[in-house]
Amino acid sequence: MPRIKLCGLRRLVDIDYANQVQPDLVGVVFAPESFRAVTGDQAQRLRQRLDAKIPMVGVFTTTPLARIMTLVQAGIIQQVQLHGPINDDRVTALQAAKIPVMQAVTPVNATQSQANTVLLDNVNPGSGQPLAWSAIARPKRPFFLAGGLTPDNVTNAIQVLQPAGVDVSSGIETAGVKDFKKIQVFMRSVRNVNNN
């Protein structure tokens, strides 16, 4: 069964939803340009409420390495997701500090990434725009799939691309906030894939 990452959680109630459905990972967005962006203090409160067994992934675009390291050292995030150029010095620096890194990639540059995990995502992350799953080449390494996944299409996406994990944000929202019903259906869809 693919692992599941619920991304863009920003309210305490979003964390209550996650605690109930038990995803493998949750993501909090620190990209300042995002409407989902949280501050360090907000993220700390989310971490305190989140089940200790679930790692919190910090999602970053241009944030300097030093700021990311501060969030890790404070115990607020346990993993890092980077969106940006494939040759990103932050990847090796974080890994040298034993911090797992997930890097957003395209099918073309996936093999160039040194990250622990690659995330096949849309060029506009967090936009809800789907990738054309049947038209893209499957990366030649285990990968997470993102980009416009929803409770309705995730089964098909998994069957076509066989990802090691799936990552969703927009598809579990209604009017820009996380929707518990959609989260439940998404989780059930992924967990039932092999039974179909």
Ligand SMILES: O=C(O)c1ccccc1NCC(=O)[C@H](O)[C@H](O)COP(=O)(O)O
């Ligand atoms: O969510 C954002 O606004 C965001 C902004 C900048 C970089 C990354 C961002 N989100 C990353 C994610 O939420 C997921 O990794 C993925 O892109 C999910 O996208 P989608 O399900 O299409 O909303």
